[in-house]
Amino acid sequence: MLKGEQSWSFSTKPAITASAAVVGPYEGKGPLGQDFDFVHDDPRLGEDSWEKAEKRLLEDACQTAMEKASVQKEDVQFFLGGDLMAQLITSSFAARTLSIPFLGIFGACSTSMEGLALAAQLVDSGAAETVMCGTASHNSSAEKQFRYPTEYGGQKPPTAQWTVTGAGSAILQPANKASKTSNIRVTGATIGKVVDMGVSDPFNMGGAMAPAAVDTITGHFRDFKRSFDDYDLIVTGDLGRVGFDLANDLFSKAGFKVPDHVYQDCGLLMYGDDPNVLAGGSGCACSATVTYGHILKRMQAGELRRVLVAATGALLSPLSYQQKESIPSICHAVVLEVTDH
Template sequence: MIQGRTWTFANPPFIAASSAVGGPFEAQGPLADDFDLLHQDLWLGQDSYEKAEKKLLEQACERAIDKAGMRKEDIQFFLAGDLMDQVISSSFTARTLAVPYLGLFGACSTSMEGLALGALLVDGGYAERVLVGTSSHNASVEKQFRYPTEYGAQKPPTSQWSVTGAGAAVLQPNGDGVRVTRATVGRVVDMGIQDPFNMGAAMAPAAVDTIEAHFRDLDLSTTEYDLILTGDLGRVGHPIASDLLAKHGLQLPEDRFGDCGLMIYRKDQPVQAGASGCASSACVTYGHILNRMRKGELCKVLIVATGALLSPLSYQQKESIPCIAHAVTLESEGGNGGS
């Protein structure tokens, strides 16, 4: 069913299994226990960071398939994306998996873009086993979007730290546990911010737009969700989003509105304004949040993955940063259902 730009799935797909893989810096963070696999080596034994990122996604996918009790041949569709040019991490992972594949690009919003589309395929009866995933690697992202990793440029306090990690989930129509019940597709919002070291402020309005649309489309109360998490707005963007929502008359309870980018690292890790990257929302959702939902600590969660749709070329040509956010509702059994 569609209301505005929100889908409410008639037969909400189940998340059969999910997995999160991280790097050495993530291993020092507070969510370390929620990762399936943590690497001590930023290279993962590969000879380039790009190959290391591909390896992260491959491992996340393998783990998720394994945990779902399936083999990779059982996967009917693989939906994935990442931040590399021509989404190579995802496409090369699809080469390894050798399953039908749809490549996505939504920058850091790819996690929820993939989950929403995967749920749509399963809900519509067009697939029975869909794998969704995304990845990012701190060094490969720095190389592509900013300066060489060892270059001594001082980053401003608004800059964020790209997560080294990958997350994947398997969707199927039957089972138990957590279901994907709703999804709101984002619009591209551009508030004219040009500073690529200030992604939080650039992306906040996109998150606000999608959250407002979600609540408006479904006519929900502000206490509908146990937790609403934005993807990677960080210390700068998250308070802006919170204030902007309040200004627009949608006052979300403070203890129920958080940000994945503020959860992965400890406060004393030198990440400036927090985490970013595709893996920010993917690792937190597919690891920490789903674990908490399976334990029954959370019943109804809205994940709003935020993405900045810029390229290194576009900002050098003085273009502003267009941003997007996609929201997906996760509900565990015992929640009040979405169908």
């Protein structure tokens, strides 16, 4: 049901029956490497193009999630997917392989939580009993589409970020249908507004997306009458160091005291202090793999009970950049909670 101005509260608390996070070799060497279901040792995954490799990542994540949930593809009513590739070819081609009724969505790097929020809405409303959502990105396919192919070897400024090679998927079901071990529920979501502060540098995505993240999180606090103190963890999608610092400044200016142990960013968690990624991680798979791998494992271990994942996305295209447009951004947030059945 509608909560406040831009949020949903899910009365049935749909369960995340299973999730999967699949990554490339570089991500597997990072600080979260042990939290992923599978780490590929070949960034091409044996395919003859980066785009086909990205599709394989999403297929692997979806298949792994279904296996962990003990469901067949015939049991899944809808698959919600999106990605960064032109016309969602990663998701739509993966949906071709899966042969599940497909809803293509786009929120750039916020797609992970957009998909999870919509999947929870379908289950909560009774429109479906088993829904799968997922997204993927690949460093080399994103570089080729949005910047320069990696073979070009172009240098980047320190504000640039590293697109995560990986894919994440989750399966949602009504709480009474989920297994007794599935104690993580989706209890709410806040749908973001498009925010554009005039940033036009494609190598400064964090600066472009930070205002959208702050707008959605403060909107969430207003709608649910909550604050940072009500969460064990609030994590933004992929602001990186530049965007994370800016978001902290914006929160302070809005009158919020931000506890260091509560607010983190997936783009920083993914690679830690690795200088090769410059400002940090990004891409659709950034928040997806960190959430469906690292964060859910921490929740299952009892370390976290209530988490807000606020995935951010820069809504530019190669065409809009060439036409000197600024970068509109968005953030979608989802509340995850551990229940005691």
